[in-house]
Amino acid sequence: MEHSNFLNDQSPIGFIGKAGASALHVNEVRKRFHEVNEGRLQRLKEGLQLKQQQCFELLPLLFHVHQRGLPGYLEATEMPRGIAFYQPQDALLRSAQSLTRQTFSSQLVSRPEISALYLMGSSGSIGQSTSSDLDIWLCYDSELSQFKINLLNQKCEAISHWASGFNLEVHFFLMNAQKFQGGEQQSLTGENCGSTSHTLLLDEFYRTAQLIAGGMSAWWFVPTSKELEHEGVIKKLVNNGHISTKEVTDFGGVSKLDAGEFIGAGLWQIYKAIDAPYKSVLKLILLEIYAREFPKVISLAHSLKNAVYRMNLSLDNLDPYVMLYQRIEAYLVDRGEKDRLELLRRCFYFKVGINVSKPTRTRTWRRELMEVLVQSWGWTKHTVQHLDNHRQWSIESVINERRLLVSELTRSYRFLTEFAAEHHSAHVMSQRDLLILSRKLHAAFDRRPGKIDFIKIGLDIDLSNEKIRLHERESKQKGSALWAAYNQPIDEIDSASPLKYSQGLLETLLWCHLNGLLSAHLHIPIQPLKEKISDFEIRMTIASLRQHLPTPLAKINPDRFYHPAHITKAVLFVNLGRDPLAYLSARGLQKISERSDSMDFSSLRENLIISIDMVLVNSWGEVVVERYDDHNVTANAIRSLIGKINKQHGNSQPELNVVCNNETRPHAIAKRISDLFEDAINALCRSNKSASPRFIYHESEEFLVFQKLNNVIGYRRFSTEKELIQQLGEEQTTHNPVIIDRLFQAKTKWLKPLLSAQKPQAMIIGFERHNKRVAIRLIDEKGSLIVFDTEFFNVATLISPLVRFLKITEHRQRSIDIEQFQGQRQIQCIEFISEKGQYKALRTPVKGLINKGHFISIQVNVDVSSNGSDEFVISCNEKEFSSNILGDNLYTAVASYILGIRASGKKYPAYITDIALSENFIAKLPYGMAQTKHYLESKLRLEKKINLAMASL
Template sequence: MKANLLMKNVDIARTDPKLCKKNTNRILFSIDMDDNQPHSSAPGYIQSKGPSSAHVQHATERFMTVNQGRLARVREGLQPKQQQCFDLLPLLFHINHESLPGYSSRDDVPFGISNYHPSDTVIRLAQSITRGQVGKRVSLTKPALSALYLMGSSGSIGQSTSSDLDIWVCYNSELNDRDIDRLQTKAEQISVWASGFNLEVHFFLMDAHRFSGGEQQSLTGENCGSTQHVLLLDEFYRTVQVLAGNIPAWWLVPTAFESEYRSALDTMAYDGYVNDANTTDFGPIATLPAGEFIGAGMWQIYKAIDSPYKSVLKLILLEIYAREYPAIESLAHQYKSDIYRMKLSLDDLDPYVMLYRRIESYLTERDEMERLALLRRCFYFKVGLNLSKPTRTYNWRRELMDYLLDSWGWTKSTIAHLDNFRAWTIEEVLSERRLLINELTHSYRFLTEFASEHHSTHVMSQRDLLILSRKLHAAFDRRPGKIDFIRIGLDVDLSHEKIRLYERESKQEPGVFLWAAYNRPLDADPSPSPLKYSKGLLETLLWSHLNGLISAHLHIPIYPMQQAITEFEIRMLLASMRQILPTPLPKIDSNSFYHPAILTKVVCFINVGRDPLHYLSARGLQKISARSNSLDFSALRENLVLSIDMVLVNTWGEVVVERFADQDAMTKALKSLINRVNKQTRSGLPIIETVCHNQTRPQAIAKRVKDLFEDALSALCSPMHPKNTRFVFNLSDNCILFQHINRVTNFQTLSDVTELEQHLGHEQAEYSPVVFDRVFQQDQPLMSQLYQTHSANTVNVAFELQTTQATLYLIDEQGSLMRFVQPLHNVATLLSPLLRFLKVTEHRQRSNTDVQLMPQRTIQCHQIVRQKNGLELKRIKLGGLVNKGRFISVQVNVDLSDQGGYDYHVVCNEKEFHSAVLGDNLYNAVASFVLGLRASGQKYPVYITDLALTESVTDSFEFGRDQTRHYVSLKLKLEKRINDAMKRL
């Protein structure tokens, strides 16, 4: 006999007498008691011992009765316009009408839902939108979709006006990738249309066949990816509501036969009770694999960053399942068993009520009352009803919550306190936050131990695991200097707090002073505990700002002990923070976690509480006016940066403060930043902001630091320059040189330009250009221009003529600099011997190297011409300079001696001279021989025309390779000794 299922309000005392009040759509049960299954722990087939048409009919009708009751509750929670949008969703997937949302001009766009027949009301509603005719019948050989399923909190006590709708769009397995892409586009268009009704709808395209086979999508903001499969199915089955199309096949298999799920369905199909055209099969939940618990736990902790109260509920459920493993009675099984037993109360079958009662029973049995108290707050905040505020409008959610709160023994003051969470004190917020984090930590440790105990590996993909780990790291990692955000999932307004900042000496480290934030005076009774403390004022102030503690205040009481901070400076610091780092910070796109964190913004707060005017006075320098525009600090060459608080903001939403103090603050801050940027895997430089509010030339100091940092990052972190680039700037009287060596960038302090010049002459492992900051370029234009004209695989020679001599500068192919002086007769005799030697040296180096590994080298020559308004490097055409003039051939072979020095073998016009034989008399012998070859006997300079290095000499160099500077340096050294000897003859 067909079951006659009705909505009625009787006989509820069997389950919950207090639930029977005025609501007539709250309780569902069958008046045909012959349909009831005996109250067993594992319900079987309805009215039969095996599959039958009666079982299929009764099971379907019972589930659909609950289904319609839940859908009615969904509609009840929507506004009238939202209800119309909700009612139209199935039709928009069922037909492809040019006037309806989601329309596609392509004829092959998938549409049509199996067994869906839109009502006249829905057709009229669609016609009111199109202002035309919408056909009720759709002629399709085979609909592309099997069903639309609504899942999650919709239709439950957890649904609020702001809740979104999660809908599974189940398509046929025959669709190809192109069809699926077009269906996805259609779903996105419908989702955008629904947002116009203030209805947030997320569509998830699902293939039941692939899902039952274990396939999952990648992790996104709303999709749990590979972190869980069976657990997701558990949630789906206990919350699913059929919007249109086929029923889930899972409804038809009794809980007692879940382990024989496939066999039971096959029997029903074989006997003709069901067919694939009327059901959608996502598979059974006969077992919950141990490997899913750790992945699902991490997913919930990931979700807890934004919704901790909801996640705590689900994490405790995971804990319950894990403790029952392997004999787990899932909530989905309990839900199906209750329906088979005719327990059709919508309140009792409410997914969140079932979840709460399961957890309440578990925690009560374990006597964990503090966790139970947190659980109840989590449940209350998830429901989101303000029950302390009276209302005359009936609401089933409110009535059910009233009953639950009464059973918990909550007082009116308790409820009012929770409803008034926006006015909570900072202590209450921090206390609640600690409880939530402790619970999340407990769950994570428990699930990790469970996985270890059962030797289970998580089933998450490596990509999903990486994304989860990154977001958890960004949210919960507490490394020094990182700003921790007070997040408890509630929109708490802390601007009413009166924050005070105190500087106090550390009790653990005498002589070290810390800054702490309090919301009460230190002399208050009882003595307050610090809300936040750090080594710098800026970090504590920034923490207060980003957490909304001082957003409504213009004056912040500051109590320093050592730092000379002024009220003006504090006000200006706050103004800068609010402008550069406004709250709330931008929401982080989930796609950002697909990549390592990248710095996007760097804000340098300079000289907070430290005025360089006092520093200058302490050094005995001239007294200056704080706001004087006449003092040129670059000319004074004083380092006016005494401290930098560097705020780093990255793509994961992390904010970190690094503090650098004293005279090397700027160089250390720059080093730290450069190394951070160079570790990033993607190109792109962060935005640099600088803030300075002390009384001595703040704008000039801020601009100098900003310019320097931008120049340094461009030189040392940009793909435009080689990794081995050197960067130079002035700091006081010193020159600072930065260079990347052994996978880290470090700096050296050089006393003056002369020492810098010597240092730039050092050999290099690879081509190393030199970039100077803009201030150094103004102070030392020659050196800057010399390197600007230089490039890889080039040897640059520049010369400046004086009366009887010339100063020459040589930058070799590796970027090493040499400066030397040569006697001047004319330009030809000055350049020809050197250029000829450079050519010979290049040929020698190429002969010792694979030609393909040594590109063709270029030699450039410039004359330095000084003018009134600066200097110019005038390019000299080499022309015949290389071969101009005739010189006596002087070849030198250099080897290592047994004592570690050099042995020289000189060949002059086929005459050989050995230093091993002649010792220091070598130079006299060569000079005398050369003079003998000259008919005039004049003592003009001797030039070495060729020089060779043995392999042992090359190996002795720092990087085990020769470069032009080695040859030229030895050439000049030997020429000087020979020419000096010639003068003495």
């Protein structure tokens, strides 16, 4: 076929001169576009199976009509329908009729609401494989309402689901060409680059798009030399009657690139590299080329259009991936970067996915083209076979390939970052998209102590046949050792580099497991240096890893990156490689091996927890190992886990599993740690963020108290119950209950039942008679414990004045700060009785006790003098006694007055009925707040002095 001179290879690119374009020129462009487009669509169909072809060919008809029985049909009368200039062929209509048994009309829709369907990406190119998905831009009328757009989106989802039944993965993207020209884009999704780029996305669309149905892109009618005048050229062509606005879809021109697009697009490609590194390396180097050409960038889309205008219509030469490769190859050759060129070729080869070295019965255009390229690269038969047999690559080959890929990704990102800084350009990503990208990149590439790194490189590689050996070696740090993994015999290890090393055996084992090195092994040679580890323990540990952390790990839903990471699973491996018997023996303690494994752990006072390896899996797919093997093993592990959970948003708690596989009481130890951690989580990870509950458990002869202070979980150790009880009496900022673990035991018998009886907004009085004395233990409204004793006459005279005082004090506190009160406080009374070797806690009713008995009204006002000492004004039946006036004689004067007004004159104890604490006194308290503890302690202190004075009279 002959073509006009203005379109031959010797002519300038373009056809618009001073006189403008003629109808002949426009028709020639249209003809050439359709020739290339049909050729690429045919290549696409050749790569599909017969059923997939039939499914693909039906796609435009499903959007053109909306009829019951067709895939994607929804009960919606307002469903958008009709594709502009689309008229299905009779064969396609018959195929649709076979699905619905109904007749379809082949007439054009009068008011089509869909302008075009475009296929973009690798489809129809050498990069298309049997597993490739189809990305389709569905371009709808800009006047569609949001309601109709939502309906159309639902239909797309239904059709995608239907296509999956043919093993065809189809993704639809609803596009408004008018809004796209204005720069409006969707946010980031799994298949969409969102706000990371605009012009670069358009460049990729134009060089890969294939028109399935509807109007062709207006961009094809604008020569590259007129790209900056895209809008004016199209307007002129419309005004001259050469094209109609209804027959084209106009996304705008690939004009000037914004420098800020490079960093956004680069981040997006690194994001994609997590799952498909070879494809991303290709696109990152292309971005590098564009950046070096900036601002006069000749995009691949321009190169494609120039070739079509010059009548270079070879499908091989116009193949998007071939053009991409050739552009990068020329760039790297010009720069003399041979290593990067070899990596580029491997990336291209793996992206194409054709095993050239393996014979095949069918010859396809993709294979023939790939063979030509491989031959031009000068690859040997051995090189091609090595790549084709990548599934059997050694672990060293995989690690080396990953290193090269990560190095290239890092290099590209660094270059693009420097480019953005040089041109003083900020990225054009939305804050939301930037957050998503940075979080996924952090999860994939961030390296920190204990985090398991995955060596996957985007290829299906089987490492299960690797012969792994574990070896404990001396560390450079004195007194410590490292566990290393090798794939060579133990006697050759000294001269070999480890595949992985870490401070703990579990971390090294877990790295091997998660990277597929242990999936086919039941026995692994181990050479310990310090500890004796049995083969049984190793086998059981590997089985536990497979049970609790099965491979491959579940794929992470991209929606999870919209939220901060939170721990979803915690697996605790206790005493791996550590024998508690040997540890206790080294400390000269009694042997416990003869104790029954079924014995209640609470009866065992020795601490059998020597080490904990805590494996944490979070919602972003990160796996981290934290090792604890010091004196505070259990406490530090609890503190770390509780601290992490409390930093999480929401109230979700991780799944908890505990594993112990050594010979010494493994089941009892695992059960004890599981119960303890569950109790600690339930106690310290509550939805009420204002409270800071205290959690207590004992370890050997010590007691540990956990509490959150200044938003940080900490703990304190107490060697005696006396010290513990003293700590429980400390002031609290709010109601901070004391929660004990389920196996808590104390020699002080009343402590456990008293602590267990606590309730919010309640006070508990516990008492125990001892002949003529009675011991009283009171827990106030904030959880502070007050312990004292007094003379005992009867329950009424014991409880009545105390309950009355507590109620009066409550009224005083309410008048000072009513906001902290939520209803009336409850007062519970418990009597502890030791009877025939049994200790009982009996509830004693307090109702009515507040009005029982007759007591002299003794009121006290407590203030602070100018020198900081306490001042008292004591009122007895309205008569006042002031410490400022009486000094040291205050208590004698009060005692004399009380004896004087008693009819009997007996010296039984006097009880203060009311105490008022001044603002100055309250201000000097630890937290600047007065709780019942402070009122009661002032009462007890003053009562003691008054009663001692009375006894001496």
